[in-house]
Amino acid sequence: MPNNKIILTLQGAIQEAGRCLLCHDAPCNSGCGADTDPATFIFKLRMGNIKGAVRTMRRNNVLAATCAQVCPTCRLCEEGCSRSGIDEPIRISAIQAFLADYERREGMHVLHAPKPGNRKIAVIGSGPAGLSAATNLAMKGYAVTVLEKRSEPGGLLRYGIPDHRLDPDILNHEIDLIRNLGVKFECAKPVSSKTELNEFFNRDFDAIFLATGYDQPYDLGLLGEDLSGIMNWEEFLRLSKGEETRDDLREKVQGKRIVVVGGGSVAMDCAVTAKMLAADRVYAVSLEAMDELPADMDEKELAFREGVRFKSSCRLMGIQGENGRIKGVKGCEIRWKKPGWFVPENAQDVSGTEFSLPTDMLIKAIGAGFSPELQATLTSLNSKDGRLVTSVQNMQTSDPRIFAGGDMVASGKTVVTAVMDGKKAAEAIAEAFPLSTTVTVPLPKRPSLEIEFCGSKFINPFCLSASPVANTAEMVSRAFDAGWGGVVYKTLNIEREYKIVDPTPRLNALHHGDRRFIGLQNIEMVSERPLAQNLKDIDWLKKRYPDRIIISSIMGYSDEGWIELAKGSEDAGADMLELNFSCPQMAIEGAGHTIGQDYPALEHFTKVVKDNVSIPVIAKMTPNITDMLPPSIAAKQGGADAISAINTLRAITEVNLDTFAPMPTIQGRGSISGYSGPAVKPIALRFVAELAQSDELSLPVSGIGGIETWQDAAMFLLMGAANLQVTTGVMHYGYRIVESLIEGLEDYLESKKLESVTELIGRGLQYLVDPSEHHQTKHVISSVDVETCIGCGLCYIACHDGANQAIRIDSDTRTASVDEERCVGCLLCKHVCPVWDCISMKEIDGINVGGMHGDAIRFVGGK
Ligand SMILES: Cc1cc2nc3c(=O)[nH]c(=O)nc-3n(C[C@H](O)[C@H](O)[C@H](O)COP(=O)(O)OP(=O)(O)OC[C@H]3O[C@@H](n4cnc5c(N)ncnc54)[C@H](O)[C@@H]3O)c2cc1C
Ligand SMILES: Cc1cc2nc3c(=O)[nH]c(=O)nc-3n(C[C@H](O)[C@H](O)[C@H](O)COP(=O)(O)O)c2cc1C
Ligand code: SF4
Ligand code: SF4
Numbered sequence: 001m002p003n004n005k006i007i008l009t010l011q012g013a014i015q016e017a018g019r020c021l022l023c024h025d026a027p028c029n030s031g032c033g034a035d036t037d038p039a040t041f042i043f044k045l046r047m048g049n050i051k052g053a054v055r056t057m058r059r060n061n062v063l064a065a066t067c068a069q070v071c072p073t074c075r076l077c078e079e080g081c082s083r084s085g086i087d088e089p090i091r092i093s094a095i096q097a098f099l100a101d102y103e104r105r106e107g108m109h110v111l112h113a114p115k116p117g118n119r120k121i122a123v124i125g126s127g128p129a130g131l132s133a134a135t136n137l138a139m140k141g142y143a144v145t146v147l148e149k150r151s152e153p154g155g156l157l158r159y160g161i162p163d164h165r166l167d168p169d170i171l172n173h174e175i176d177l178i179r180n181l182g183v184k185f186e187c188a189k190p191v192s193s194k195t196e197l198n199e200f201f202n203r204d205f206d207a208i209f210l211a212t213g214y215d216q217p218y219d220l221g222l223l224g225e226d227l228s229g230i231m232n233w234e235e236f237l238r239l240s241k242g243e244e245t246r247d248d249l250r251e252k253v254q255g256k257r258i259v260v261v262g263g264g265s266v267a268m269d270c271a272v273t274a275k276m277l278a279a280d281r282v283y284a285v286s287l288e289a290m291d292e293l294p295a296d297m298d299e300k301e302l303a304f305r306e307g308v309r310f311k312s313s314c315r316l317m318g319i320q321g322e323n324g325r326i327k328g329v330k331g332c333e334i335r336w337k338k339p340g341w342f343v344p345e346n347a348q349d350v351s352g353t354e355f356s357l358p359t360d361m362l363i364k365a366i367g368a369g370f371s372p373e374l375q376a377t378l379t380s381l382n383s384k385d386g387r388l389v390t391s392v393q394n395m396q397t398s399d400p401r402i403f404a405g406g407d408m409v410a411s412g413k414t415v416v417t418a419v420m421d422g423k424k425a426a427e428a429i430a431e432a433f434p435l436s437t438t439v440t441v442p443l444p445k446r447p448s449l450e451i452e453f454c455g456s457k458f459i460n461p462f463c464l465s466a467s468p469v470a471n472t473a474e475m476v477s478r479a480f481d482a483g484w485g486g487v488v489y490k491t492l493n494i495e496r497e498y499k500i501v502d503p504t505p506r507l508n509a510l511h512h513g514d515r516r517f518i519g520l521q522n523i524e525m526v527s528e529r530p531l532a533q534n535l536k537d538i539d540w541l542k543k544r545y546p547d548r549i550i551i552s553s554i555m556g557y558s559d560e561g562w563i564e565l566a567k568g569s570e571d572a573g574a575d576m577l578e579l580n581f582s583c584p585q586m587a588i589e590g591a592g593h594t595i596g597q598d599y600p601a602l603e604h605f606t607k608v609v610k611d612n613v614s615i616p617v618i619a620k621m622t623p624n625i626t627d628m629l630p631p632s633i634a635a636k637q638g639g640a641d642a643i644s645a646i647n648t649l650r651a652i653t654e655v656n657l658d659t660f661a662p663m664p665t666i667q668g669r670g671s672i673s674g675y676s677g678p679a680v681k682p683i684a685l686r687f688v689a690e691l692a693q694s695d696e697l698s699l700p701v702s703g704i705g706g707i708e709t710w711q712d713a714a715m716f717l718l719m720g721a722a723n724l725q726v727t728t729g730v731m732h733y734g735y736r737i738v739e740s741l742i743e744g745l746e747d748y749l750e751s752k753k754l755e756s757v758t759e760l761i762g763r764g765l766q767y768l769v770d771p772s773e774h775h776q777t778k779h780v781i782s783s784v785d786v787e788t789c790i791g792c793g794l795c796y797i798a799c800h801d802g803a804n805q806a807i808r809i810d811s812d813t814r815t816a817s818v819d820e821e822r823c824v825g826c827l828l829c830k831h832v833c834p835v836w837d838c839i840s841m842k843e844i845d846g847i848n849v850g851g852m853h854g855d856a857i858r859f860v861g862g863k
């Protein structure tokens, strides 16, 4: 099976995750036999929630790092990847390997187990099935002992899969994670009979998980098989992996002629390993033709590359020996009697095709059966075709105290299926033998995301903002279930005053390069639904989710209208109101952002509402003005308890080059209308900071505009937002983004050693000054890391034409360097460099004008 060993850099992993389509009901997930949930860990990585991605991966698969190296992904998770419909599948195992590496480098402790309760479980065999069962049982509070016949745990991962495909260090690290959960390993302890198994039950073990694999290799059934120089795959690969035995084996293989019998993955591993041990000639002899070989394509390709010669559609007829050693083999070509049935009984010799191969070593790799030590036990349990029979759902054997999994229960298995069997068995054992004592997992305390805003407690600061994402109770209820702390329900209006009919199409997305949906233009007005229906929904939501905050967004067109909407919302149970003074495309005069720019009217309507309700009132501001303070102060004078900013920006995102009309185009014509999403974040941050900084205003601010990731959220909080609202991020990716917003923000607080999100609010404002206040005593210049520089010269072009001609490219080494005398430290070069962190900032003493003046003289003076 392939070697997936590439460890991506952070940049590489994020870029690869950036190719992922973030599918609904993702096919990659159903392809992964261990339920590792690649779709979620890639989504989390994409949302900048790297530690969350690690947690998802690790909690689902204790051997995630190992799997990332050895999974035959082309027939597992990557096989059905939707991205294949565009170009290549996502390199899922490479992302997984990156995450596992990140986890280790960061010293993360993802798995936790409680102090064991009153039940003991014996796991026999420490391959992936046993390791997975042991982990999952320990995490549930069971005392687990793993018994292993070999001197170290790991099964075929340690003694079978060659080191060139699986680094033993990765396996050792994962086994250490399992030991740290309190799992006990008793190695060099073969369990060997039914009586011995019964002794386990006498030793207070409640149940057994059997996972001894298939480690009894089959013989060829030819005369001479006991000659020296003949080995089976198990012995050959085990010796090739042992530190003490490898050199000895190399001596036996180096310069020799090797024949490997078999055409599967194990045979390919043996053949390639023999080549790597410097064998002179390696033949792989198989009954199957090349295109029938059970080995995967990349395994065959690797064998070809290593120089393995294939003798396919061939059968070994005999072994020749001399002085007790093998000296050759004889064979002949075959054809199948019945097409498509690849078993020895179906092979027919083709006369005249006999051949002989001088051979110094023969390796048998034609399959295996049950561990011999357990034959007595295994015959007492139900089995079929040489495999133990277990329930598919719970891995239980015909003895209700014995569960089994891994290779011993089904053929053609992989590491992931063994991991899954272990998980299933752990669930089933916990159900059949429940703990009677209470166990608690010692989970580390996480920082608190609770905030108080306008007198209400929010479980976290993340709210849906008024828009289609908060259109109906059904939608909002799904959002709450996903973890959102509150909602600003889609703006209510009174249909008898103005009947809303939104135009179609009403959206246009702005894409930039390969990045889709960085901005969204909409020409939608307030809610089209009847007021009574919306109020009923608010009422239902508040009753159903008493711990979530419901803010009713309203827009009236007269005093009566505002009062009716405000009172109706209060009566329906809304915790607060948001007054929409900011919709930029209301088709009715004297509504939306026109009120937001008419300060007396804004103050008046705020006061009208305040005088008629007792719940807090937030005024939502338009960003389509230069200074947001005057309208906000007007709202305050009207009695507003808080300000929310921003609504959408008036914009034209695109013009259709065929029809000449702005987009979205409605029956041939477009309009200036509301623009939102990541592209407006910088403008939103600016408005929020200005409001939060104002002593005169001194009201809490709800931050809105382009929030997608926890990093965006943290920036709004640092710039003074006391609560956060999101629309476009949800329209693009769904309610699911809240998990990464929460997890990522908690991790960030932890990394800053902060206990509560409230400690972030406004913390960055002290560093925000007017540009005229930068009195510098030191300058920075750029500095290129020649180790990572790829010599693309983008920094050169940018600096040459857009800055101060301070970058040089060495034409021999193709690396960039900085002329420190000329560099003015604008850092344009850093921003265009495609290798993250290749160009950094270096502080210098004093001020560097970068020879600007000298250049001018030189140029004027004629070169
Ligand atoms: C050469 C080779 C390469 C492979 N490459 C891949 C690959 O790249 N990707 C992939 O997904 N799969 C691969 N596989 C398949 C994969 O390794 C197996 O499917 C998987 O290891 C099965 O796990 P298991 O826990 O059932 O058994 P095993 O890994 O076989 O572990 C069984 C354990 O039980 C122990 N044991 C046996 N008898 C007793 C006893 N009586 N008492 C106590 N302990 C006992 C054994 O010593 C062993 O440690 C490969 C298999 C081989 C042979
Ligand atoms: C399609 C759409 C409809 C919207 N409808 C409303 C609305 O009814 N009331 C309102 O106050 N804001 C409305 N907004 C604005 C959003 O609530 C939010 O202020 C704005 O989109 C910026 O946030 P974002 O970048 O997270 O989307 C709407 C936005 C979009 C994209
Ligand atoms: S465990 Fe293996 S099959 Fe599953 S997602 Fe990871 S690499 Fe793919
Ligand atoms: S199937 Fe492919 S594109 Fe879709 S979520 Fe999975 S990895 Fe991403």
Ligand code: SF4
Binding pocket: 784, 788, 789, 790, 791, 792, 793, 794, 795, 796, 815, 816, 832, 833, 834, 835, 838, 839
């Ligand atoms: S842009 Fe970056 S990678 Fe390219 S030459 Fe300059 S420093 Fe090197």
